Amino acid sequence: MQFNYIANAAVPSLSGKTIAVVNPSDGQVFDEIQRSTAHDIDVAVRRARDCLELVWCRLSAAERGRLLMRLSVKVAGHAEELALIEQRDCGKPTRQARADALALARYFEFYAGACDKLHGDTIPYLDGYSVMTWREPHGVTGHIIPWNYPMQIFGRSVGAALAAGNVCVVKPSEDACLSLLRVAELATEAGFPAGALNIVTGYGHEVGDALARHPGIDHISFTGSPGIGTLIQQVAAERHCPVSLALGGKSPQIVFADADLDAAIPAIVNAIVQNAGQTCSAGSRLLVAEAIYEPLLARLGEAFENLRVGPAAMDLDMGPLIRQSQQQRVWDFLSDAHVDGIPMVAQGQIVDEAPEGGFYQAPTLLCDVPPGHRLMQEEIFGPVLCAMSFRDEEQAVELANATRFGLAAGIWTRDGALQFRMARRVKSGQVFINNYGADGGVELPFGGVKSSGHGREKGLEALHGFTTLKTVAVRHG
């Protein structure tokens, strides 16, 4: 049984209710988390506020940095343990779960070093004045986190918020709490004062909603689906609470005729297979120059057929999807493809060892998908790559921008001028040229445009989002 983690202690929800935790690799229940309510959020926010006003605000930036660095070392030292927890909870193959744990350690390391380098400016002004800006923390920040990369998203948002001088109340996804509850214990071991980092588990419409509405929350960082992002922004608007939204994507991989296909093919496959396609920045639309459309699809088809899917512990190319409803969602999209006569180029294999009850889906390559079809417009959030061809640069730009999303884009060409023209014209928060994802570096600001959200996380840029700027003008004559 897992408990909430509030003010350095494991505490049951006041509701007395729990939610079953299911292993996606076999569909079996193996643990329980607390089904918390608004009361538990209220307790966590009060304890966070006490910590902020009595302890946290008195720490120097360098002392905060040392705490974050100690937590980074703790997380790195427990990376294998955290990876195994994540593997069982979220169905991540071992290498991906381990990479997430190490990325979490890296986020804390990066933001530890940033604590005492965050400062304002002085502004030349009228004679007789001295003017400066101070970067101040919002106060108590609320963090609502999805299930697809719990550790990484926790690291990038909570790491930056703490570094900027805030204290945090975190609501993880009901499908992915266990690793974060363990990290909160590690924070206590690292010396965090009670109340600086609090985790309350439960359903989004209950406890997530309560967190977003709580008047003691000074900033909300939401990562999740566009629909819930809209609700969060509406709720926050009622009390003018600042919000950052990191939402979905339908990101294009744009392959020109002169591209280095030996480099592009593994990257295109990885960008849709990683985490079973349940990645906000998955490269889920493949736009290919007519001249190489057929040969590229043939090579990609071969690569897809070689992909193996199985239990997370087997550490194959792909594990299961997170839950049965996600599996059903992918099946619904594939059934639409079938009904609408969209050709399937290739599928990977689910291995015989995969238990019956697991939520498996073979990676699937579809071609000639019409640009207006919902397969090309909506986030499937599964291992389905939809391909179509383009005539020329103009049409490539038009198709790349023809969804409501704008999270990431991959551009594959050896032509330097074309690389820059495309990077300028594609509407998205990130553009990757002759790579996809740039190994996910924590240093690189990340976020979306259009329905992919607003605000930036990761990198030093995130610190600006977790602070507010105060202008101080002194008249001294």
Ligand code: NAD
């Ligand atoms: P989701 O929107 O269903 O849930 C996200 C979080 O919001 C969960 O903790 C959930 O419990 C909570 N929630 C649900 N209803 C709520 C409500 N009414 N009020 C407050 N909180 C509520 O998303 P998901 O299915 O967990 O995650 C997948 C989505 O997240 C995809 O759209 C994906 O693209 C997106 N995502 C975006 C990024 C990014 O950086 N842009 C990163 C990861 C995931």
